Amino acid sequence: MDCVKVIGLEEGWSHMEVGVAKVTRILEGLKEPPVESESYIHLYTTIYNMCTQKPPNDYSRELYDRYRQVCEDxxxxxxxxxxxxxxSVFLLRELVLRWSNHKVMVRWLSRFFQYLDRCFTTRISVAPLREVGMTCFRDLVYEELHSRATDVVIELINEEREGGQIDRALLKNVLDIYVEAGKDQYKNDFETLMLKDSxxxxxxxxxxxxxxxxxxxYMQKAEECLRKEKERVAHYLHSTTEAGLVEIVQRQLxxxxxxxxxxxxxxxxxxxxRxxxxxxxxxxxxxxxxxxKGLEPVADVFKQHITAEGNALIKQxxxxxxxxxxxxxxxxxQIMELHDKYMAHVMGSFQSHTLFHKALKEAFEVLxxxxxxxxxxxxxxxxxxxxLLKKGGIEKLGEExxxxxxxxxxxxxxxIRDKDLFAEFYREKQARRLLFDRSGGEEHESCILTKLKQQLGGHFTSKMEGMVTDMTLAKDQQLCFEAYLNTCVATKPGIDMTVTVLTTGFWPSYKxxxxxxxxxxIECIQVFKAYYELRTSHRRLMWIYSLGTCHVLGxxxxxxxxxxxxTYQAAVLLLFNNTERLTYHEIVEQLNLSHEDVVRLLHSLSCAKYKILKKEPMSKxxxxxDVFEFNSNFTDRMRRIKVSLPPMDERKKVLEDVDKDRRYAIDAAVVRIMKSRKVLPHQQLVSECVALLSKMFKPDIRMIKKQIEDLISxxxxxxxxxxxxxxxxxxLA
Structure with missing residues (x-):
């Protein structure tokens, strides 16, 4: 029976030293033929045999230690x-070269020691040979040189930031060493220092x-810096660096x-x-x-600027x-143009961001x-x-x-907070446009009401729409009345008469x-009443003389x-058909009007632009x-003139009406809330009432408290x- 020869440690290792020397000479660039397959198989077999010999001739542990020693040497x-x-840069190049050579060395040694790596390391749970080789480089080379290398890399990065040309591939290879050295090495030994320097x-x-x-x-430079830093990450920095680097540029710039x-x-x-x-x-x-929160200061300045521009317009x-x-x-x-201008900025430059919509809204709420x-x-x-809606206003601007x-x-x-105030003023003016034929057209009257309805709801425009409808119906009514007069010759009053029948609830209240x-x-009124009673029996006519207009031949x-x-002025003038002179008291008695109304009428006819009546004594x-007499000597270059009454204080009346409506609205809101909640503390009731009413106006807290007391009473x-x-x-139910 043949005996297998035992290979001693030194004998076997002497063969390995030959292979290691050959690989070393190749890595150092010396003239050396490549490792042949026979040599590789011989070395692999030698290691295999030395690891499979029976104890005490199993040299696995010794070979494992000598592998580490080869790497370290x-x-x-x-x-x-x-x-x-x-x-400087030569250090980085040498470091990359030595890292590359070391990886080749470890790869070759791992092939020679493959059996040891496959069996021994797994059996006794020690680090694989490749990991041992990498650890040697990290402990001996990386730990000594990473500080110097980091300084050079940061210096090159700053050189590039200043517009210089650097070898980006070299930096990527250097930083790959940091990454491969371990998960914390790149961050602790390079990234932290680089970010601090940045x-x-x-x-x-x-x-x-x-x-x-x-x-x-400045912003162009900042944007360029951000772009280049992201580009830097894409070329040679690790992707995890981007967030920190971008954050530094944003924070500092x-x-x-x-x-x-x-x-x-x-x-x-x-x-x-601007x-x-x-x-x-x-x-x-x-x-x-x-x-x-970066946009907050931008939005704040944007809001301040809009407010300042608006305030300047108001001051002007x-x-x-x-x-x-x-x-x-x-x-x-100008305020509309201001809104158009800055809404365009919000929608375009600021991409409809909610923060800028809010800034615009708050600025215009102030203005x-x-x-x-x-x-x-x-x-x-x-x-x-x-x-705008009067005759002439539309033609001046054009349809679009x-x-x-x-x-x-x-x-x-x-x-606008007080939308109810706008509604009342608008309704008052709309009524005069419609009643005195000053409107530019029903189409535009309906157009704005449609837009208001879409924005604020049907309850906001219901009365305004009713007024427009009334005028359409009134025109039809007038045609029917004229037809009635033509068929009933006996009832003709002898005066051309136009009557506009309105619905009380839609129109402003009139004196x-x-x-x-x-x-x-009186005869004209009787004729129309007779006609109207034929048309309907359940409606009662209430004549508003203050809205009437008469054409009188002087x-x-x-x-x-x-x-x-x-109508009032006509009633005064017709008194002088039967007499030449009338005293103030006689006029008051015959007209049955208040002192304030008579003063206003007589002033318009005797003291204003057109002096139809002469007043004694003469004064303003x-x-x-006073005594009044028909001025038969009056003349004017025009054949037709309009004798206007002094304007009444519409604002006062509107404010009074709005104040009254608000009290009703507060009463309704309080009752609605309490009906659903049954019991509520005072503060909560007031808060809910404010929230309910604020869509139409900003309720006064004192008024709410007063109405609560009234509801208690x-x-x-x-x-x-x-x-x-x-x-x-x-x-209380």
Whole structure:
């Protein structure tokens, strides 16, 4: 029987040393033929045999230790001496070369020691041979040189930031060594230091650029820096570095100098907004949007700028009003243009971000709720609509412009707190347009009502729509009345008469009086009443003389003149058909009107532009002792003139009506809330009431408290003394 020869440790290792020496010479660039397959098989077999011999001749442990020693010797004798004498970029190149050579060495040794790696390391649970080789490089080479290498890499990165050309592939290879050295090595030994240096670098740049550059120039540089840092990560830094690096650039170049940047004189956010610098505003949005709360200071400056521009327009309008100029319509137009301009910025440059919508909304809520020269914004907007929708207003702007302007009116109305005040002013003016044939057309009247209805609901426009419908029905009614007169010859009053029948609930309340009408007018009224009673029996007519208009022929000495006057003025003038002179008291007695009304009428006919009546004594005021006489010598170059009445204080009446409606609304809201909740503390009831009513107006807390007390006195509510919470109310069914 043949005996297998036992290979001793030193004998076997001597063969291995030959193979290691050959690989070493190849790695060092010496002339050496490649490792042949016979040599590889011989070395593999030798290791295999030395590991499979029976104890005490199993040299697995010894070979494992000698493998480590080979790696350490190669690094200490070959790699480290060369690395220690290199500096700057040459150090990095040598480090990459030595790392590459070491990996080749480990790969070859792993092939020779393959059986040892497959069986021994797994059997006794020690580190695999490749890991041992990598650990040797990390402990002997990396630990000694990483600090120097990091300094060089950071220096090269800064050189590139300054516009220099560097070997990006070299840096990637160096940093791959950090990554392969272990999961924490790249972060602790390079990334942390590089980020710290980047912080200092960009802090210095920010301090310099913020002084030298305009806001657009600064932002272009910041955007370029962000782009290049992301590019840097893509080329040679590890992907995990990007978030930290970008955050540093954002913090140092944007966050730290945000206030200085945004407030820069002549080029900051205000100037960019004012001058419509769309691209620069878009860049500002792109830069600050990824930063947590980064857009807040931008939106704040945007809001302040809009408010300042709006306040300047309001101040300009107030100054013009003080000096006698008419600026109300111009102001509303300018505010609309301001809204259009900055809404375009919000939708375009700021990509409809909610923060900028909020900034625009808050700015215009301030502007649209200011009083201008004693008039509320609600009144100004209603007056603007009135002028726009009157005859002449539409022709002046053109159809498309009117449509756009009406849309803008509705947009501005959304910012006004006292929408009920606008509604009342608008309704008052709409009524006069419709009744006195001043409207530019039913199409535009309906157009704005449709837009208001979409924005605020049907309850907001129901009365206004009813008024338009009434006018359409009134025209049909008049045609029927004329047909009736043509068929009933005996009933003709001898005077051309037009009657507009309105629905009481839709129209503003108008003053009524027991005016003693002239017989001619009484006859007209009787004729229409007879006709109307044939048409309907369940409606009662109530005549509003204050809205009537009469065409009266004045037969003066020079020539007759047609006078367009109110029903009241006509009643005064017709008194002089039967007499030449009348005292103030006689006029009051025959008309049955109040002193205030008679003074207003007589002033318009004797003291104003057209002196149809002569007054004795002559003066600019009406007194109870005056005597009036028909002025037969009156003449005018026009054959038809309109004798206007002094304007009444509509604002006072509207405010009174709104105040009354608000009290009703508060009562209804309190009852509705208490009916559903039964019992509520005072504070909660007030809060819920404010929330319920704030869509139409901003309720006054004192008024709410007053109405609650009124409801208690009317037995709708009572104080709940049994409830432990003080000041609690209970609903009484």
């Amino acid at each position: 190669y690094l200490t004798q070959r790699a480290l001496p060369c690395l220690r004498e290199k500096h 912080t200092s670098y960009y802090s210095r740049k920010a301090a310099s650029w913020i002084q030298e550059d305009s806001c657009p120039e 944007l966050v730290a100098v945000a206030k200085q940047l945004l407030d820069k004189e002549h080029s900051g956010c205000r100037a960019l907004s 001058d419509d610098k769309v691209d620069d505003l878009s860049r500002m949005y792109r830069l600050f949007q990824p930063i947590a 309008a107030e100054d013009a009003a003080t000096s006698g100029g008419v600026q109300d319509q111009l102001l509303v137009t 649209c709720n200011k009083n201008v020269a004693g008039s509320s914004s609600a009144e100004l907007l209603a007056t603007f609509c009135d002028n 412009a009117v449509e756009h302007t009406l849309e803008n009116v509705v947009k501005l109305l959304a910012y 009524t009086s027991d005016l003693n009408l002239p017989s001619e007018m 037969r003066f000495s020079a020539r007759p003149v047609e006078l367009i006057v109110s 005021t009406i007194s109870r002792t 009317r037995d709708y509510l009572e104080r709940n003394t049994d409830n432990p919470i003080p000041n609690t109310f209970k609903y």
